[in-house]
Amino acid sequence: MIDDTTTTQRVTVSRRTVMRAAAWSVPVIAVAAAVPLASASIEMVCPETPPGSEWETALEFGTLSAAGYTGWLNDALFVSDKDATLYATGTIFRTQTTFEAVAGTTYDFTLESGGVWASAGGRPTAQQDYIHGGQNVTISMGGVQALQLSTRPDASGLPGTQIPMSNNQVIFNPFAFSYAATATGPVTIVFRYILAGVSQTAGHQGNDRIDIQNLTITCV
Numbered sequence: 001m002i003d004d005t006t007t008t009q010r011v012t013v014s015r016r017t018v019m020r021a022a023a024w025s026v027p028v029i030a031v032a033a034a035v036p037l038a039s040a041s042i043e044m045v046c047p048e049t050p051p052g053s054e055w056e057t058a059l060e061f062g063t064l065s066a067a068g069y070t071g072w073l074n075d076a077l078f079v080s081d082k083d084a085t086l087y088a089t090g091t092i093f094r095t096q097t098t099f100e101a102v103a104g105t106t107y108d109f110t111l112e113s114g115g116v117w118a119s120a121g122g123r124p125t126a127q128q129d130y131i132h133g134g135q136n137v138t139i140s141m142g143g144v145q146a147l148q149l150s151t152r153p154d155a156s157g158l159p160g161t162q163i164p165m166s167n168n169q170v171i172f173n174p175f176a177f178s179y180a181a182t183a184t185g186p187v188t189i190v191f192r193y194i195l196a197g198v199s200q201t202a203g204h205q206g207n208d209r210i211d212i213q214n215l216t217i218t219c220v
């Protein structure tokens with residue numbers, strides 16, 4: 001009899017656990033957090049960043065030229081190849097989304113980035129920045145800067161880690177940053193691009209290009 005009772009209790013607990021897991025289809029990680037002793041048997045599911053088509057892209061300041069492409073080229077690649085409009089003091093735009101974070105979890109983000117010089121001749125001299133403008137992008141998590149990349153960190157107003165630059169095809173390098181969630185709920189991810197202002201001259205060739213692809217999350 002004692003053995004039977006024990007068995008019945010075990011079965012009951014097991015069913016409850018299964019029902020709870022099924023009801024909390026998202027996020028599974030919350031189940032692990034609520035039942036620490038069971039966490040070893042529950043596979044940790046990391047959130048994924050939404051596909052590019054679900055991000056919101058908006059102009060924040062200035063205007064973009066018609067030439068080139070700026071936006072999500074596909075669900076895993078954001079291209080910023082248009083230029084700040086001539087005579088403008090510069091252009092700022094952003095693309096953003098959210099992911100569901102769980103308090104106490106640290107998320108490791110990785111992405112790949114590379115760029116192409118505005119000038120076919122490669123990096124112009126600093127004195128030529130006004131005709132071949134640079135570009136940088138600041139990636140923030142929940143309003144806090146997490147990573148900053150630049151085509152030319154030595155130019156004024158464009159700080160950041162140097163991304164690999166080429167004269168034609170983008171060469172991607174990996175970059176990483178972490179986010180430690182202190183609250184459970186949506187966290188906003190923002191890519192904020194700054195295109196330096198360029199002046200109209202005979203030698204004008206627009207702004208450098210920045211590509212970002214394959215943003216992924218792993219949980220620690």
Ligand SMILES: [Ca+2]
Nearest residue numbers: 081082206207
């Ligand atoms: Ca360009």
